[in-house]
Amino acid sequence: MSNIHELPFLKEKLEELKAQGVYRKLPILEGPNEPEVVLNGRKVINLSSNNYLGFANHPRLKKAAIEAVEKYGVGAGAVRTIIGNMDIHEEMEALLAKFKREEAVMSFQSGFNCNAGAIQAITEAGDLIISDELNHASIIDGARLSKADKTIYKHNDMDHLEKVLKENRDKYRNILIITDGVFSMDGDIADLPNIAALAEKYDAMTYVDDAHGSGVLGESGRGTVDHFHLHGRIDFSIGTLSKAIGVIGGYVAGSRTAQDWLNHRGRPILFSTALPPAAVGAIIEAIKMLMETTEYTDRLWNNARYFKEKLGRLGFNTSNSQTPITPVIIGDEAKTMEFSRNLFNHGVFVSGIVFPTVPKGTGRVRCMVTAAHTEEQLDRAVAAFEKVGKEMGLI
Numbered sequence: 154m155s156n157i158h159e160l161p162f163l164k165e166k167l168e169e170l171k172a173q174g175v176y177r178k179l180p181i182l183e184g185p186n187e188p189e190v191v192l193n194g195r196k197v198i199n200l201s202s203n204n205y206l207g208f209a210n211h212p213r214l215k216k217a218a219i220e221a222v223e224k225y226g227v228g229a230g231a232v233r234t235i236i237g238n239m240d241i242h243e244e245m246e247a248l249l250a251k252f253k254r255e256e257a258v259m260s261f262q263s264g265f266n267c268n269a270g271a272i273q274a275i276t277e278a279g280d281l282i283i284s285d286e287l288n289h290a291s292i293i294d295g296a297r298l299s300k301a302d303k304t305i306y307k308h309n310d311m312d313h314l315e316k317v318l319k320e321n322r323d324k325y326r327n328i329l330i331i332t333d334g335v336f337s338m339d340g341d342i343a344d345l346p347n348i349a350a351l352a353e354k355y356d357a358m359t360y361v362d363d364a365h366g367s368g369v370l371g372e373s374g375r376g377t378v379d380h381f382h383l384h385g386r387i388d389f390s391i392g393t394l395s396k397a398i399g400v401i402g403g404y405v406a407g408s409r410t411a412q413d414w415l416n417h418r419g420r421p422i423l424f425s426t427a428l429p430p431a432a433v434g435a436i437i438e439a440i441k442m443l444m445e446t447t448e449y450t451d452r453l454w455n456n457a458r459y460f461k462e463k464l465g466r467l468g469f470n471t472s473n474s475q476t477p478i479t480p481v482i483i484g485d486e487a488k489t490m491e492f493s494r495n496l497f498n499h500g501v502f503v504s505g506i507v508f509p510t511v512p513k514g515t516g517r518v519r520c521m522v523t524a525a526h527t528e529e530q531l532d533r534a535v536a537a538f539e540k541v542g543k544e545m546g547l548i
């Protein structure tokens with residue numbers, strides 16, 4: 154007799170993963186997220202973090218976090234609607250709204266959690282969600298929690314988006330168009346000016362998840378909406394505080410009405426404890442730093458351009474990335490993973506990304522250059538790419 158407590162059905166599925174060659178252990182990082190790290194016991198150049206600006210271990214953020222702990226303790230102690238809403242949460246949201254050049258901001262405990270809470274709060278039965286086919290998993294899950302109908306449009310394809318809008322406009326009350334601002338696997342940017350124009354033409358709302366645009370695009374990292382000067386034309390502008398900002402959290406920037414409604418119906422606001430003081434203190438400091446100077450984002454873009462140009466000159470295919478996300482397309486899945494392993498053995502960590510995360514035959518290693526990398530570190534990484542690329546006959 155099988156013993157259900159031994160979870161035989163999960164053991165079986167794990168065996169299937171092993172048979173498919175996709176079973177893995179979590180890599181173990183010793184110490185902070187830096188351009189050079191010790192990973193699984195080996196010193197490597199880190200080309201795989203979302204720590205775009207080098208803020209995750211920045212002395213100013215650390216100091217602000219420690220000061221917030223001294224003043225407020227380690228936990229908020231409750232959800233915001235009861236007694237977890239501290240004055241620093243309010244200060245952080247007011248500062249973020251100013252930074253984003255929007256009326257108001259409602260923060261969440263993570264970017265994932267923001268999509269899980271916000272999409273279901275602003276749509277209901279009788280509405281339609283139209284989502285880019287390459288949108289992030291948290292948008293897909295967020296949309297699943299909504300009672301609205303859902304459909305997708307081809308990646309960044311404005312003709313297709315218009316066709317979907319035209320066919321459906323009269324069948325629904327509200328329509329919400331959702332897109333990533335920057336697509337995380339290719340580094341391309343959503344065609345927001347045309348999405349905004351189509352939304353206006355068909356009386357639809359717009360929701361942009363700018364996880365990879367926050368702290369990267371726009372003036373000093375204000376995001377994709379700022380990059381295209383579309384303030385006031387995007388209804389819900391979502392950012393993360395976990396990637397370029399270096400800490401943890403997510404938020405919706407937009408109108409005072411949007412903030413007010415999420416405050417009443419955003420389920421993670423009502424049912425999950427508020428962000429811890431250390432995170433909030435560090436986030437406030439990060440936003441202040443971006444408002445003081447563009448030097449962090451300038452350095453990020455200079456490094457990204459430098460690295461991309463060198464890889465391109467070696468003959469690697471860096472696809473059509475328009476941002477610091479630099480995919481190096483290898484194609485074959487097994488070869489992609491082998492390339493990543495060989496790079497690791499040559500002192501460079503860059504994760505291989507293959508089907509089902511990206512379409513079959515488009516396996517790639519995804520390089521994430523940051524403002525904190527030195528030119529010398531990038532040169533060493535490029536040298537490893539050249540050596541391994543030649544050894545494997547890729548270039």
Ligand SMILES: *Cc1c(COP(=O)(O)O)cnc(C)c1O
Pocket residue numbers: 263264265266268289291292333337362363364365393394395396401402403
């Ligand atoms: C990373 C990411 C998220 C999740 O953000 P977290 O703050 O890490 O939870 C959401 N949306 C997109 C598009 C992302 O890339």
